Amino acid sequence: MDKSKRDFLKIGGLCALGLSSLEVADAFAKSHATKFLTNPQASHAKRWAMAIDVKKCWKAEKKECKDCILACDWAHNIPDIPVKRQEVKWLWNEKYQNAFPDMENELEPEEVKDKPFLVLCNHCTNAPCVRVCPTQATFKSPDGITMMDMHRCIGCRYCMAACPYGARSFNWRDPRPFIKKINPAYPTRDRGVVEKCDFCVERLAVGKIPACVEACKDKALIFGDLDDPNSELRKALASRYSIRRKPELGTKPGVYYLI
């Protein structure tokens, strides 16, 4: 073989060109067809949101009703962890003065004081957790849900520092031994990742309503499209006075409390 340096460079150049053209070929070959099919029965909305009819909820609460919380815990394999500071919570009750700190006054009627308010992720339009996440493991879906990719999360817990509602839980330990009965329809989590309410995105995808809304016999939870003026949610918000948690922070929370 008698190859000159020039030949060698030529061949090398051709090889490099060939390899780099692979990328170009890939780009041209990309089709716009979706890689997965959506369920034709899936529910759609521009902006999913929720209203909680507090009065209805309190009536049921007298009977110590926890239907929504139990339904959520079962639907999402939420562990019952005995150490309080390591608890995982998606939907739970807080007293008025804790759900709405700095809003209480000493002269509130007894029926408001210490009353439970359901709290959950507010699926903020302007979510601080999404802003701070260094890997986009938490992100906004096109229909307004604040989503969590628990396979991408590195467990830095920056989102927990950023969430003004304390709605996020970290798996300080392996949660699986603490799940009473595993629901095979929803994945269990590993230790070391953050999780929270996802507005039952997995149920919306097959045309069901969120588990908590379905479980409430008193119809205290109203779920719907905030951008649809004819939705049940919008009608409820138009007819009743409602408040949101910490609206002054500019997060635009998507959970309303009908008073």
Added chain:
Amino acid sequence: MLERALSGSAGYKRLLGGLSILMGLGFIAYLTQWENGLMITGMGRDVSWGLYISQFTFLVGVAASAVMVVLPYYIHDVKVFGRITILGEFLAIAAVIMCVTFVLVDLGKPMRVLNVLLYPTPWSMLFWDVVVLNGYLLLNILIGWNVLEAERKGTHYPKWVKPLIYLSIPWAVSIHTVTAFLIAGLPGREYWLTAIMAARFLASAFCSGPALLILLALIVKKYTKFDPGKEAIDKLLTIVTYAMLISVFFVILEVFTAFYSQIPGHMESLKYLFVGLDGKHALVPFMWLFVILAVAGVALLLHPNVRKNEKLLVAACCCVFFSMYLDKGVGLIIGGFIPNMFGQVHQYAPTLPELMIVAGVWATGFFVLTILYKIAVSVKEEVQG
């Protein structure tokens, strides 16, 4: 040059041995964390960052030691810093290594850390912190190593190092600014939501970093034949004095804004830290120790004899370093989480394995520092002849 780290006096070997034991204990504790998750720490859903992250924010400040010698030396031609610059740069390397390690041990899924680079997210301050910290580490390694090697050979360092030296100055400011932005822009965390957070970080960095550098320079002087020079230490002390005064002033500004405005959210964390809230006051002794040390530090720094009396100097630098440690390495991060988002007070106390991991990371930093200083000092001794 690395081979200089391999031989040394018995004291040098004992020091490395002692640090290795701490590192080993820390590593064993980390293995239990790796096995069981962060449940082995005292953190929880209310105080979700603890000692790991607070050590990280404090040590970012220590890394400033480099810029406080580099800037006067290269920009203002303060010749006396020529001998000490390498000590500052090598301290910065050790500090940044500790910072990065503290972030790593705090992660729930450390094996996924490269996701930060795989999915770069420019609107996340943590992403930028990863960029600037690693950049600063690289800059100081390149600069420190090349300048030292040139000194050993008796030549001038390569030309391409000069732009890096200039770059390292604003870069040092960036690591503090970005780390302050990490916590300063979160709605609902009122203790952190202050426009002077980055300024506070810079001020406390510029006193705690050089204060440690003075202490290290004195140790080097005592145990080796290399004398960093009294003039350099005096100049550094001036920097420490101004930065310390500004730091204390900034803390007073925070207290004034909170308590004159009387806005509950702004007062509560400070109340928890200094007098306790809802009958809970775990951090009160630490914060008053901070106040005492800060006042003592200022008094000593302003004392006319501090430049003549080495004991006074050591005491002043210790006061500055430990007061800033208590303020930034303990109170700032933990105080931001108390009260929680529901207005409740849930306290935090680190666990034994957590403390062992913290000690292990500090030991790792000082191990790196010892080796780097050994190399630097050996070269300096050779050059001196």
